[in-house]
Amino acid sequence: MSLEFLVASAIATLVAGGIYLALRARTFQVVLGLTLLSYAVNLFLFAVGRLVVDRPPLWSKDVTHHADPLPQALVLTAIVITFGMTALTVILSLRSFLESGSDQVDGRAGRDGDEAA
Amino acid sequence: MSASDHLMIAPVIVPAIVAPVAMLSMRRRRALGLSVSLGGCAATLAAAIALFGIAQDDAIRSYALGAWSAPFGIVLVLDRLSATMLLVAAILSTVVWVHAIVTGADRKGWHFHPLFHFQLLGINGAFLTGDLFNLFVFFEVLLIASYGLMLHGQGALRLKAGVAYVVVNIVGSALFLVALGLLYGLTATLNMADLAVRVAALGREDQGLLRIAGLLLTTVFALKAAAVPLHLWLPRTYAATMPVVAALFAIMTKVGVYAMIRTVPLVFGASAGAAAWVPAPWLLPAGIMGAIIGFVGVLVARGMREQAAFAVLASTGTLLMPVAVWREGALAAALYYMVQAIFAGAALFLVADATMRRRGQYADAVVPSPRFAGQDAAGLLYLAAAIAAVGLPPLTGFVGKLLILDASFAVPGWPAIWATILGTTLIGVVGFARSGSSLFWKTAAPDADPISAMPRPRADFIAPATLLILLAALTVFAGWAAAQAHAAAAQVMAPGRYITAVLGAAR
Numbered sequence: 001m002s003l004e005f006l007v008a009s010a011i012a013t014l015v016a017g018g019i020y021l022a023l024r025a026r027t028f029q030v031v032l033g034l035t036l037l038s039y040a041v042n043l044f045l046f047a048v049g050r051l052v053v054d055r056p057p058l059w060s061k062d063v064t065h066h067a068d069p070l071p072q073a074l075v076l077t078a079i080v081i082t083f084g085m086t087a088l089t090v091i092l093s094l095r096s097f098l099e100s101g102s103d104q105v106d107g108r109a110g111r112d113g114d115e116a117a
Numbered sequence: 118m119s120a121s122d123h124l125m126i127a128p129v130i131v132p133a134i135v136a137p138v139a140m141l142s143m144r145r146r147r148a149l150g151l152s153v154s155l156g157g158c159a160a161t162l163a164a165a166i167a168l169f170g171i172a173q174d175d176a177i178r179s180y181a182l183g184a185w186s187a188p189f190g191i192v193l194v195l196d197r198l199s200a201t202m203l204l205v206a207a208i209l210s211t212v213v214w215v216h217a218i219v220t221g222a223d224r225k226g227w228h229f230h231p232l233f234h235f236q237l238l239g240i241n242g243a244f245l246t247g248d249l250f251n252l253f254v255f256f257e258v259l260l261i262a263s264y265g266l267m268l269h270g271q272g273a274l275r276l277k278a279g280v281a282y283v284v285v286n287i288v289g290s291a292l293f294l295v296a297l298g299l300l301y302g303l304t305a306t307l308n309m310a311d312l313a314v315r316v317a318a319l320g321r322e323d324q325g326l327l328r329i330a331g332l333l334l335t336t337v338f339a340l341k342a343a344a345v346p347l348h349l350w351l352p353r354t355y356a357a358t359m360p361v362v363a364a365l366f367a368i369m370t371k372v373g374v375y376a377m378i379r380t381v382p383l384v385f386g387a388s389a390g391a392a393a394w395v396p397a398p399w400l401l402p403a404g405i406m407g408a409i410i411g412f413v414g415v416l417v418a419r420g421m422r423e424q425a426a427f428a429v430l431a432s433t434g435t436l437l438m439p440v441a442v443w444r445e446g447a448l449a450a451a452l453y454y455m456v457q458a459i460f461a462g463a464a465l466f467l468v469a470d471a472t473m474r475r476r477g478q479y480a481d482a483v484v485p486s487p488r489f490a491g492q493d494a495a496g497l498l499y500l501a502a503a504i505a506a507v508g509l510p511p512l513t514g515f516v517g518k519l520l521i522l523d524a525s526f527a528v529p530g531w532p533a534i535w536a537t538i539l540g541t542t543l544i545g546v547v548g549f550a551r552s553g554s555s556l557f558w559k560t561a562a563p564d565a566d567p568i569s570a571m572p573r574p575r576a577d578f579i580a581p582a583t584l585l586i587l588l589a590a591l592t593v594f595a596g597w598a599a600a601q602a603h604a605a606a607a608q609v610m611a612p613g614r615y616i617t618a619v620l621g622a623a624r
Contacts, residue, residue, distance in 0.1 A: 022288060027280060034287050035539055041294045050300040071301065074250060081257050085287050086265065092283060096276035105281060 003051050007043065014040035027093035027103045032091065038082035045075045121171065125180040127164035128203050128241035131157055143230060145552055149549050151218070152232040158211045161237060165200075165207035172200035175604065177618035179247060187247070187619045188311035194247035197605035198452070202244045202375055205456050206368055208587070209463055210237055213365045216467055216580030222361045225270040231324035232269070235262035236365065247619055249300065249307045252376065253293050256341070260286050265370065267358045278357035285350040289340040296333035299326055309383055310619035317388040331385045335377060335396035342373030342433050345406040352414065353428035360470035363422065367462035370433050371455055378440060378448065383612045384388065400441035401530055405537045407434020412541040415507075416548030421469035421481035424552060428465055428506045431545065432458035438534045439521045446524040449528035449606035453599055454517035457591055460584050461505040461514060467581035468498045472556065474577065477568040483552040485559035489568050494578055496557030501585045503549035508542050513591045518542065520599060570601050594598060 014036050021033025049068030057069035097103045135157030143150030171178070172195055180193040214233065216222070223229035239259025246252050268279045303308055303323050304315040319327060336347070351370070355363045373572040377396070385392050411431025418424035437456050439447040469481050472495045479486040501512065508514030518538055525534045591598055608614060 009546065024285070030284055034291075037288065037291045041291045045294060046300040050302075063289075068305075071298075074297070074301075076165075077250075077254065081254075081290070082287070084261075085283070085290070088261075089280070089283055089287065092268075092276065093280050096273070096280050098487045099273040099276055105284070107278075 003053070004047075007047050007051060011043050011047070013039050014043070015058050025106070027097065027105055030105055031086065031093060035086055037087070038078075042075050042078055042082070045071050045078060047071075052100075063083050122178075122180065124164060124167055124171070125178065125193055125245070126182070126205070127610065128161055129193070129238060129245060131160045131164065132238035132241065133138040134564040135160075135506035136231040137239065139234060140228060140231040143228075150230060154234065155214070157234055157237075158207075158214050158380070161241070162207040162211050164240075165203040168195060169204045171195070175608070176226065177608065188306050191251045192247040192308065192619055193245040194309075195245065196608050196615065196618075197601070198375075198378065198609055199244045201452070201456065201601065201605055202385075202573050203241055204369075205459055205531070206237065206240050206244065209584075210365060211370055212583050213361055213467075213579050214461065215583075216364070216577065217361045219576045219579065220361065220470065222359055225359070226268075228265065229269055232262050232265040233365075236266060238262075240368060240372060243410075244375065247309050249297055249309055249312065249380075251307075253297060254288070254473065254555045256293070256372075257290060259369070259372065259594040263366065265495075266362045266365070267354060267369050270359050275357045278353045281355055282350055285340070289337050292333055292340075293337040296337060299330035299333065303330065305326060308619070309380065310616040313383050313386070313388070313616055314620070316384055316392070317390070319390065325436045327389070327392040328395050331381075331389075331392045331395040332399070334380060334436070337397070338373045338374070338376045339400075339403065341370065342437070343407075343430055344373075344378070344400070344433060344437055345402040345410055345430075346403075348407065348410070348430055348433075350425045351430055352423060355418060355429065355466075359458065360422055360425075360466045360473070362462040363425065364466035364470075367429055367466065368459050368585045370429060371436075371459055374433065374436055374455065377574045378451075378609060381617060382443065382609055383615055386612050388612075394443055397441055397443055400437050401533070404434050404437030404441055405533060406535050407431065407437060408541045409544075410434070412507075412545040412548065415545050416551070418548070418552065421472060421482055421483065421556070422466065423551070424483070424548070425462065425465035425469055428545075429458075429462040431541065432462060432506070433530055435518070435521070435538060435541070438537065439525055442525055442528045442530075443610075444524070444528060444608050445603075445610045447521070447528065447598065448609060449518070449603040450520035452602040452605055453520055454514075456598070456602075457513035457517050457588060458504065460588050460591075461502060464498075464502040464581050464584040464588070465506055465552070467584065468495065468502050471495055471577045471581060472499065474573055475568075479568065481561045483555050485555055485565075487561050487565055487568055490573070490574060491578070492557060496553070498578060498581050498585065500555065501555055501588075502581065504555060505585070505588045507545035507549055508598075509546065511592060513588045513595070516592060516595045516599075 018033045018037035021029045049071035053066045055065055055067040057067045139150050139154045142153050147301040177196040182191045238373035239255050264283055318474050340347040347497050385395050387393055408431055411427050411434050414427030439451040473481040475489045475491055505512040505514045525531050
């Protein structure tokens with residue numbers, strides 16, 4: 001198995017889990033789903049510069065082949081933004097839970113039959 | 118570089134400086150903070166007017182940030198389209214700012230003014246940037262500020278709608294990043310002009326990925342534009358937020374449409390091989406469905422804010438139809454319609470605000486209420502705003518729809534466009550007439566609860582009236598405005614000029 005296959009299947013698994021959780025009715029699961037999705041996206045962006053092992057991203061005289069540094073910079077930006085966004089979503093869903101007494105995303109009161117979060 | 122060259126960055130720099138200064142000074146003294154905020158609005162407006170004047174010579178200008186030349190650094194690009202959108206954003210934000218001060222909406226929570234200017238920073242940046250990743254960053258700035266503004270004033274209902282709004286947009290941002298990653302993986306660049314050059318040179322084996330990237334990118338923009346079927350977040354969000362904030366948001370869906378108009382002809386235009394005009398077959402049905410759902414929503418809405426939200430949805434749908442044709446004439450009509458739709462949507466929200474402030478416990482519900490102070494003035498403003506939004510003569514909506522009908526005649530699919538525009542206009546007329554007569558004509562039963570609202574000064578009619586006067590001016594000078602739209606569309610549909618302006622004539 002190649003490295004590419006490993007990374008690709010990891011991204012696919014993360015996306016599948018992320019989509020499933022993001023479609024759940026309760027805010028905590030949705031937040032987890034968004035986190036998984038953002039991990040997948042970050043990994044994907046990282047892989048966009050091609051998977052190369054043992055290469056420096058910065059120019060140096062001794063090396064002829066380099067890793068692409070730009071995706072790493074993009075990932076850094078994306079990580080910062082998604083991290084902030086996740087924190088905001090957590091606070092927001094907490095506030096909304098405390099104000100409305102329900103952690104359902106659509107704002108309806110939870111029914112007794114719902115599975116435990 | 119002379120000072121006028123650096124003016125291009127003013128719409129980004131000014132809000133970026135004003136926002137933190139307003140936050141700091143507002144803590145000390147409100148008057149100081151207000152004057153800083155007003156100064157920021159005025160400076161942005163002045164810069165936008167100046168840039169609009171500069172763009173009149175039909176040249177496309179690029180500004181390399183930090184003098185890092187394209188395609189390695191980030192560039193800002195000013196052409197007629199971006200200059201027009203900057204001007205519209207600056208005018209709208211100034212009017213909304215005045216309304217927020219007059220009605221005291223900015224006192225309902227902390228940090229209205231800093232968030233307001235960060236919102237402007239994001240919008241202006243998205244209009245100016247010539248780099249796809251930079252566009253993502255400005256979209257995030259715009260969204261983060263909009264989360265804060267949307268929740269301004271708080272309340273359980275607003276928080277619930279806010280959670281859904283934030284979640285939808287985070288998923289949208291994830292998709293945006295995937296599309297960017299695909300494009301970068303294929304072309305190793307994110308500069309839009311450079312992308313256009315390299316996409317045209319891609320080999321056969323990459324065409325499938327390129328199509329996926331183009332469709333993903335358009336999906337993200339369609340989500341921001343609330344194109345059907347990605348519109349479900351909009352009505353609840355816009356109806357739950359403060360009307361004055363929603364009025365500012367009237368431009369946000371159009372930022373999504375702007376991003377499509379900017380990227381598709383440039384990157385996925387005629388030279389893009391198998392990916393040429395890849396989103397076109399999807400956008401036309403989306404526009405048709407958007408117009409239908411929007412105007413039916415106008416008909417069935419139970420509140421004025423909900424109705425205004427559906428009117429925004431309907432205008433986006435109507436706008437996407439001529440855009441999806443991707444021809445110069447249709448695009449020119451779309452641009453005229455877009456500018457007037459922004460003002461008309463904002464006017465509807467501001468009139469709703471002025472009305473619900475006077476109706477006490479009846480708020481914005483479309484039910485007859487006892488007579489309230491200022492009923493005639495509010496009714497007249499509502500009438501004018503509805504005429505503009507639905508597209509009846511004499512106001513701009515009519516001119517815009519006429520231009521669209523004229524420009525889309527004999528393009529493929531024109532019977533669908535004509536039938537949708539004419540049919541939905543009728544539905545919209547019925548919807549606005551029904552709610553208008555309930556709100557302002559009928560009087561409630563004699564035993565209805567009296568209104569418990571305090572009498573309000575009439576100053577909150579100023580902002581909606583200003584927008585309507587602007588719309589009237591756009592009608593009177595429709596020839597000039599349509600010529601402007603034509604010139605802007607001609608620039609957009611000639612991507613070679615954009616590429617030369619950014620990368621230099623060498624390529």
